[in-house]
Amino acid sequence: MEKILIVDDNPAILDALSLLLEIHGFDVVTASNPFEAIQAVQYQRIALVIQDMNFTADTTSGEEGKELFYALRDINPHLPIILITAWTELSTAVELVKAGAADYLPKPWDDAKLLTCVNNLIELGKAKQQNETFTRHQQERDASVQQANLVGLVYKSTAMEHIVNLAIQVAKSDISVLITGPNGSGKERIAQIIQANSLLADKPFITVNAGALPSELIEAELFGAEAGAYTGITKQRIGRFEAADGGTLFLDEIGNLPLSGQMKLLRILQTGEFERLGSTQTRKVNVRVISATNEDLSHAIKTGQFREDLYYRLNVIELNLPSLAHRPDDILALVAHFLPERTLSLSTEKALLAHSWPGNVRELENACKRAGVLKPTGVIELADFGLQVETNSPSQTRAEPNKQEIELAMREYKGVIAKVARHFGLSRQALYRRLDKFKIEY
Numbered sequence: 001m002e003k004i005l006i007v008d009d010n011p012a013i014l015d016a017l018s019l020l021l022e023i024h025g026f027d028v029v030t031a032s033n034p035f036e037a038i039q040a041v042q043y044q045r046i047a048l049v050i051q052d053m054n055f056t057a058d059t060t061s062g063e064e065g066k067e068l069f070y071a072l073r074d075i076n077p078h079l080p081i082i083l084i085t086a087w088t089e090l091s092t093a094v095e096l097v098k099a100g101a102a103d104y105l106p107k108p109w110d111d112a113k114l115l116t117c118v119n120n121l122i123e124l125g126k127a128k129q130q131n132e133t134f135t136r137h138q139q140e141r142d143a144s145v146q147q148a149n150l151v152g153l154v155y156k157s158t159a160m161e162h163i164v165n166l167a168i169q170v171a172k173s174d175i176s177v178l179i180t181g182p183n184g185s186g187k188e189r190i191a192q193i194i195q196a197n198s199l200l201a202d203k204p205f206i207t208v209n210a211g212a213l214p215s216e217l218i219e220a221e222l223f224g225a226e227a228g229a230y231t232g233i234t235k236q237r238i239g240r241f242e243a244a245d246g247g248t249l250f251l252d253e254i255g256n257l258p259l260s261g262q263m264k265l266l267r268i269l270q271t272g273e274f275e276r277l278g279s280t281q282t283r284k285v286n287v288r289v290i291s292a293t294n295e296d297l298s299h300a301i302k303t304g305q306f307r308e309d310l311y312y313r314l315n316v317i318e319l320n321l322p323s324l325a326h327r328p329d330d331i332l333a334l335v336a337h338f339l340p341e342r343t344l345s346l347s348t349e350k351a352l353l354a355h356s357w358p359g360n361v362r363e364l365e366n367a368c369k370r371a372g373v374l375k376p377t378g379v380i381e382l383a384d385f386g387l388q389v390e391t392n393s394p395s396q397t398r399a400e401p402n403k404q405e406i407e408l409a410m411r412e413y414k415g416v417i418a419k420v421a422r423h424f425g426l427s428r429q430a431l432y433r434r435l436d437k438f439k440i441e442y
Contacts, residue, residue, distance in 0.1 A: 211256025229278025
């Protein structure tokens with residue numbers, strides 16, 4: 001319930017306004033003089049003030065109300081204040097409205113107009129507060145990212161911004177993290193960001209492709225082996241967990257680990273204890289585990305291909321990376337990174353944005369390397385990338401344009417709104433809304 005402060009030296013006015021506002025669901029606080037009003041604003045959460053302009057008998061100058069107005073604004077610059085009086089000169093009211101007063105109403109007031117004004121100002125105040133909170137959080141996140149070590153990650157999309165913010169946030173803890181997403185989307189880079197921004201940044205970061213481990217060597221690879229433990233091993237071997245002791249172990253392609261390996265992995269995740277192959281001595285390590293997979297582990301659990309208890313050990317926090325096709329704002333930023341100081345034709349940029357990139361960032365990087373070799377100088381064209389880009393027929397439904405596509409079209413049509421709108425099949429008003437949404441100048 002929003003709390004409204006009414007300031008007036010006339011008890012009848014206080015009672016009338018209090019009754020009106022309380023009937024309509026507001027919590028009301030009253031003050032009969034400026035001192036009480038200032039105390040209320042200082043020590044209570046006041047959403048709006050309705051104040052008189054004169055508080056001394058036979059005073060009609062409005063100077064008292066003016067002083068109170070500025071005193072309240074000093075306490076809370078965003079506090080909406082409605083001025084209400086029978087005596088104040090119009091010039092004083094206009095001056096205070098210019099100084100930030102929300103509105104000015106004469107006595108006797110119109111109940112309907114006063115309630116409309118109050119409701120509008122309350123809603124506006126809530127919107128401003130939400131916007132300020134969002135802006136503050138965004139600035140805090142931006143500051144956090146600026147101070148963070150992003151290990152060379154390049155991105156512009158809000159989807160990746162969200163992932164990076166989460167990675168930086170979870171980096172400060174020691175909980176297990178599961179990174180999911182298609183092959184080539186950057187899962188290992190996110191794991192590196194977590195390590196680089198954690199308290200373990202200067203500790204070992206050991207990577208192992210769990211899906212590539214031969215089933216007969218899983219135990220030796222992960223936990224180590226003593227000399228003679230199996231044919232061909234002539235000296236002691238340190239396992240990956242032991243090598244990562246005190247630091248981080250990144251288990252890539254965990255979804256492809258066979259069930260026999262999953263069972264062996266579960267124990268060390270639970271207790272930190274293990275034995276080297278060929279040894280009965282129990283050892284203990286302190287390792288943070290980050291795992292990654294392109295598999296649907298929930299489905300693998302249902303089909304019996306992945307242990308549910310292991311899944312919950314690995315998946316305390318999940319970071320799901322979208323495919324490159326679902327974050328097109330990153331495409332040209334990555335191209336500029338892979339091909340620095342090179343120029344692409346406008347049609348090439350449009351084609352790269354239209355490509356589905358099934359191989360994600362890895363495919364894009366390889367295509368850029370190819371283009372850089374085949375066209376060492378001059379403007380790079382689509383053929384240099386060696387891509388097969390499907391073109392949609394006019395009868396197909398046009399997808400919602402993203403920021404990059406709109407910026408390209410604005411450049412192609414030299415900012416002519418009618419042509420850009422026609423290009424996307426939008427009305428001019430619809431295009432204007434998208435330009436404002438993406439903060440594109442026009």
